[in-house]
Amino acid sequence: MCAIVGVVNSQDAASIAYYALFAMQHRGQEASGISTSDGKLCTIKGNGLVTEVFNTESFKKLKGDMAVGHNRYATAGSASAGDAQPVAISYALGELSIVHNGNLVNKDEVRERLVQNGAIFSSNMDTENIAHLIARSTKATLKERIKEALGQIIGAYCLLILEGDAMYVVRDRWGVRPLSIGRLKDGGLIVASETCAFDLVGAKFIRDVRPGEMLSIKRGQSEFASEQLYESEPRICAFEYIYFARPDSVIEGKSVYAARKLMGAALARAGVPEGADMVVAVPDSGVAAALGYAKEAGLAYEAAIVRNHYVGRTFIEPTQELRNLKVKLKLNPMSSELAGKSVVVVDDSIVRGTTSKKIVELLRTAGAKQVHFRVAAPELRYPERYGIDTPTSEELISYRLNCDEVCEYIGADSLEFLGLEALVEALGDERKYSLVSFDGDYFIR
Ligand code: AMP
Numbered sequence: 508m509c510a511i512v513g514v515v516n517s518q519d520a521a522s523i524a525y526y527a528l529f530a531m532q533h534r535g536q537e538a539s540g541i542s543t544s545d546g547k548l549c550t551i552k553g554n555g556l557v558t559e560v561f562n563t564e565s566f567k568k569l570k571g572d573m574a575v576g577h578n579r580y581a582t583a584g585s586a587s588a589g590d591a592q593p594v595a596i597s598y599a600l601g602e603l604s605i606v607h608n609g610n611l612v613n614k615d616e617v618r619e620r621l622v623q624n625g626a627i628f629s630s631n632m633d634t635e636n637i638a639h640l641i642a643r644s645t646k647a648t649l650k651e652r653i654k655e656a657l658g659q660i661i662g663a664y665c666l667l668i669l670e671g672d673a674m675y676v677v678r679d680r681w682g683v684r685p686l687s688i689g690r691l692k693d694g695g696l697i698v699a700s701e702t703c704a705f706d707l708v709g710a711k712f713i714r715d716v717r718p719g720e721m722l723s724i725k726r727g728q729s730e731f732a733s734e735q736l737y738e739s740e741p742r743i744c745a746f747e748y749i750y751f752a753r754p755d756s757v758i759e760g761k762s763v764y765a766a767r768k769l770m771g772a773a774l775a776r777a778g779v780p781e782g783a784d785m786v787v788a789v790p791d792s793g794v795a796a797a798l799g800y801a802k803e804a805g806l807a808y809e810a811a812i813v814r815n816h817y818v819g820r821t822f823i824e825p826t827q828e829l830r831n832l833k834v835k836l837k838l839n840p841m842s843s844e845l846a847g848k849s850v851v852v853v854d855d856s857i858v859r860g861t862t863s864k865k866i867v868e869l870l871r872t873a874g875a876k877q878v879h880f881r882v883a884a885p886e887l888r889y890p891e892r893y894g895i896d897t898p899t900s901e902e903l904i905s906y907r908l909n910c911d912e913v914c915e916y917i918g919a920d921s922l923e924f925l926g927l928e929a930l931v932e933a934l935g936d937e938r939k940y941s942l943v944s945f946d947g948d949y950f951i952r
Contacts, residue, residue, distance in 0.1 A: 508580040508751055508895050509592075509608040510534035510700045511686075513667040514573065515674050515724040517695030521569035524576035527697065527704035528557045533753055534608075534700060535578035538591035542604035545571030546671050550604060552577075552591040572695070573726060575669045577606040580896060589630045593669075598642035600649055604669045607634040608684045608700055609894040611662035612951055636660065641668075650675060650723060654736065662951060663744075663893035663941075665716070667698060672726040674698075680737035681951065682718030683744050683893045683941050685758045688731070689713055696724055696731060701756040715759055742950060745930060745940040746895055749884045750855045754795050761935060764795050769933035770883040771799025771853060774925050779804040780879040782849050789838070789854035789866055790814040796883035797853035806851065811844040812866070834865035846874030856884040857913065857924075858897060860904035864917040871918070880919040885927045886910070889947040897944060 510531035514520040524541050539560040540552025549568055553560045557578065577592035593604040611617070614633035617640070622628070626639045640656035641649070649670050663683035668675045676698050678686050689697045689710035697710045705712055716722060719737035743759055744751075754764035774796070785807045788797030791814065801808035818837045850870060857863050863880055870878045886905035891897045900906040904913055905924075914922035925933075927945055934940060943949055 508534050510578040510704075511606040511608045511665060511667055511698075512574075512576045512700070512704060513606075513669070513674050513676065513698040513724075514575075514691070515696045516572055516726065516729065517691050517693050517697075518572055519693070520572050520574035520695070521566050523691065523695075523697065523708050524574040525557065525561055525566075526708050527699050528576045528578050530704040530707040531578055531699065531701055531753075532557055534751065535580035538579040539577065540591050540593050540606075541565075541569055541574055541576040542593040542595055542669055543569040543571040544573040544669055544671055548595060548602040548604055548669065548671070550593055550595040552593065554591065573669060573672075573674060575604055575606045575667045575674065590632050592632070592634060594630070594632065594634045594638050596638045596642060600652075601671060603638070603641065603649065605634055605638055606667045607632075607637070607664055608686075609662060609664035609679065610892060611636060611660050611664065612892060613661040617659060633662070637666070649673070653677065653721075657736065665700065674724045676716055676722040676724070677736070678716045678718055678720055679951075680719035680740050681742040681941065682715075682739070682759075683742060683951075685743065685747055685752065685756075686716040687712060687714070688716055688722065694729055698722070701752055701758075703753045703756045706755065712757070742939050742941045744891075744893065744895070745934060745942050746884075746891065746944060748934055749930075750792055751895065759938070766934055767795030767855070767883065768799030768802075770925055770930060771796035771801075772803035773929040773933050774853070774881050774883055774923065775800045775803035777923060777926065777929065779806070780849070780851060780877070780921055782877075783851050783879060784848040785809045785811070785844075786851045786853060787811045787840075787845075789852060789862070792856075793852075793854040793883065796855060800851065800853050800881060800883075804851070809844050811850075812838050812840045812852075812870075814838055834862050835869070838866065838869065840866075840869050840873040840875075842873040845870060847876050848874075849877035849879070850875045851879045851881055853881045853883060855882070856887060857882050857904060857917075858887055859902055860913060860916055863919075867918045877920045878918075879921045880914070880917060880923075882922070882924045884925055885930055885945040886924050887944045889944055891944045892949065893941060893943065893951060895944075
């Protein structure tokens with residue numbers, strides 16, 4: 508999972524891209540980067556949070572009225588700065604910079620073919636495939652070369668491609684990852700993964716980029732040109748609403764916060780444990796769903812688990828031992844509120860089961876009499892392959908164990924997941940969603 512942003516025709520292009528990336532830090536904390544253009548391209552990128560990668564010196568170099576930026580999500584075992592984006596290259600037509608949110612499912616085949624034909628790769632990123640395909644195309648314009656490259660890749664993608672005086676925007680035909688376009692106060696245009704970025708920089712939402720659509724935005728032109736490259740078959744990723752996106756973002760006309768509250772309410776309608784005293788959320792991911800649950804159940808919502816917001820990336824280590832420690836560092840249940848109480852605790856999802864097991868333990872240590880765990884998503888059984896870094900099936904606890912067994916593993920008095928139908932109903936059943944994590948329907952092959 509990643510965040511992307513593009514800015515065209517704004518004197519503050521680099522700082523707007525920076526603040527937009529800052530607003531979307533939740534989508535990726537591994538690395539960050541910005542390319543700008545004043546006719547010539549300049550790129551600064553590196554490992555770390557947005558605030559760690561850029562400083563005042565960066566903005567002296569990042570000149571121009573156009574920019575693209577990227578936050579990279581931590582994928583296990585690949586933390587090299589070479590995997591930071593934008594991917595910036597020089598090729599036959601000049602320079603370009605690419606940022607990508609998604610995942611190409613045929614990346615290994617494409618890469619192998621390119622390598623067999625002499626391509627030299629400098630990173631592990633699937634995005635570099637696209638750069639090579641564009642560079643090797645013989646079409647006369649970048650736009651034509653992008654189209655030719657797209658014909659060879661299969662996957663979920665939102666792409667921004669910057670050249671000296673234009674930016675191209677593409678979203679795959681399913682629109683798996685979100686992407687919206689907005690108008691800046693100075694008349695420039697901004698494209699971003701999430702609308703929460705528009706709020707921070709004072710941009711006005713225009714519309715979502717359509718699945719299968721390509722936008723061309725030129726320097727000095729206040730409007731953008733649109734072309735439908737592929738027939739739209741919308742399948743927005745349900746996990747964006749469940750966990751990934753910020754609650755203050757609106758995706759495809761639906762508020763993420765409102766969707767989460769509806770998911771929580773649906774969980775409550777499926778049954779409230781007898782004698783429950785209160786509802787608590789696992790902060791911050793479970794808060795909106797817990798509020799929806801509490802209201803529907805007619806129970807008090809208590810912020811009885813306090814989160815430490817300053818747990819840095821240092822602790823995001825892939826070993827089980829450190830993951831255990833991380834939960835304790837991050838979350839502290841208050842005995843004053845919990846002692847002797849029967850508690851319904853709501854979280855957005857169970858992946859490996861580590862967090863929920865630890866939370867149940869911490870709640871019991873804080874004196875809770877009963878702990879009823881409620882999950883505002885269906886059971887995660889399949890790895891997501893369209894841009895979210897979920898582990899292999901074997902690591903997903905709900906792949907190995909049924910609901911009762913998971914309940915026993917995490918040590919809760921009861922456990923309920925949101926049903927798949929209830930999820931779709933909460934999101935609005937007039938549309939189709941990418942539900943691969945839950946139903947294993949890998950519709951992009
Ligand atoms: P686990 O301890 O592996 O069961 O993780 C569950 C927690 O991770 C939940 O509280 C979720 O908010 C969060 N989560 C869900 N999906 C992801 C993901 N793809 N990457 C990181 N965290 C996640």
